[in-house]
Amino acid sequence: MQPFGKPRILIIGCGDIGLRVAKQLVRHYKVFALTSQASRFAELRAVGATPLLGNLDEPNSLWRLSAIAETVIHLAPPQNMGRLDQRTRNLIRILSQRSNQVRRLIYVSTTGVYGNHSGAQVCETTPVHPESERAWRRVNAERALRLWAPAHGASLTILRVPGIYAQDRLPLERIEAKTPALIPEEDAYSNHIHSEDLARLVCAAVYYGKPQRVINACDGGETKMGDYFDQVADAFALARPPRLPAQELQALVSPMLWSFMRESRRVMNTRLGELKTALRYPSVAVFLKTISKNP
Template identity: 55%
Template sequence: MTRPAVFRQPRLLIVGCGNVGMRVLPLVRGRCRVLALTSQPERCAELRAAGAIPIVADLDRPETLHRLRGLADWVLHLAPPQPDGAEDRRTRHLVAAIGKVGRLAYVSTTGVYGDCGGELVHESRPVAPKNARARRRVDAERVLRAWALVNGTHLSILRAPGIYAADRLPLKRLELGTPALRPADDVYTSHIHADDLARIAVLALFRARGGRVVHAVDDTRMKMADYFDAVADAFGMARPPRLARAELQQVVTPTLLSYMSESRRLDNTRLKRELRMRLRYPDVAAALRSFSGTIANQKGN
């Protein structure tokens, strides 16, 4: 007897089902039986309404993860590392709990490259993390590679830059008038719209080559302060003041300064050739134009 189609669908576990994960859900409904890991019981109703079966567990508490073993065929790992330490304990807890799975896609960060002096970076470039956040991401990638090799898992790693959307823009920073770097000191930064990142994550599960790194970035190659200027112009806000680096480091937090101390441009040829990704928002300018209705509503409020 032929089994119903629903039973032939892969069981997909989404780990870290936040903003991007919620954008993934409508893309995989009907293609996968979706489970979503959450540490917040109050989110269960939201996840069910979006088409996922919620699994309440906490990556920071490995004793809660025993239910995950053998639960999924595929895993989409979107959870960031915990905010301290040299290792990504959450990823280590996850792979220890889930056992063997057929496919896993992990969203990492382009921060693993460190400062590249504005050079164009390809996926083959060695990692050189300069801060603890990036070192934890490198640790997660290495743990996943070793685990995938032992378990025969088809692993893909997506390195994503700053994620933005109509509801994820630096408007508060602009309101506060936080300074940006003058052109001579400014850094190149890369971007990806949250909707495009969700689509890339799904394509990675279905199309990525095993063991490959792919840059999940759009075509934008602009300096950071120019990005702030573009957002400010779109929303009719004042552009941020520009300061020399020596002046800026006296008035911003060390964390913010670290983001403004690494310059790189990311090549996305592999994204387009191997995943056959067609960006809905090819660059920030195109996205800001598409936000016109949202911008008008926000101005009206």
């Protein structure tokens, strides 16, 4: 590590959230961004990041990462199959090559690790109960990192994230396609965070994250999924989605979509204050008022 100049941060998985994070951090950090596509170099450089070519599925391509930065932000999702997150395992194997090199690691996980709680509240101390391979991979990544961090002198912050939304991440195609939602009495609670707020929370974790800590990075709202679709439809002057009982709806939607729709939990953000960052959009409704097409 260079004794002079800006401290270094490495972002793993620099998609939408990673780009937003990089834009905020380049003022105070030398930001490196791992990408598996050389075609993205110009996009990464445009936000002030230095691109590194490598693929988490190909460990031999990751050699540059072992001594590049003291802080790592891990945003990359697991691979699409299995219960183990091999990508995270490949990453920490490389980071372990330089003992105590990484001082801080922020991992962006998912509230899906809690599983279905039939509408009950969950918080950071609620035991994980994954009910899909997708959630199992996240649990596996969390556990691997929680073992690795203290053994290597690193401070680990895990941010569990619900549904991310933004102006370009709203379910407009679903609403326009008139895909049904569940009837209110069978509907599931959904949880949300605006993409800009999530990026700000990730940055805040760099400064304020406590060691070996889990934080639910959500707005704490308690909106049912169908009501969320109705809010978006109203904001864009679209017809609200029809409602169907669970038995009928399951037969119409994909297994992937159904896996999201059948899990109901109200995620509490009890520890969010530790990051000392107020949300710009404390609810979906607040955000939709800023873009509503209805008078």
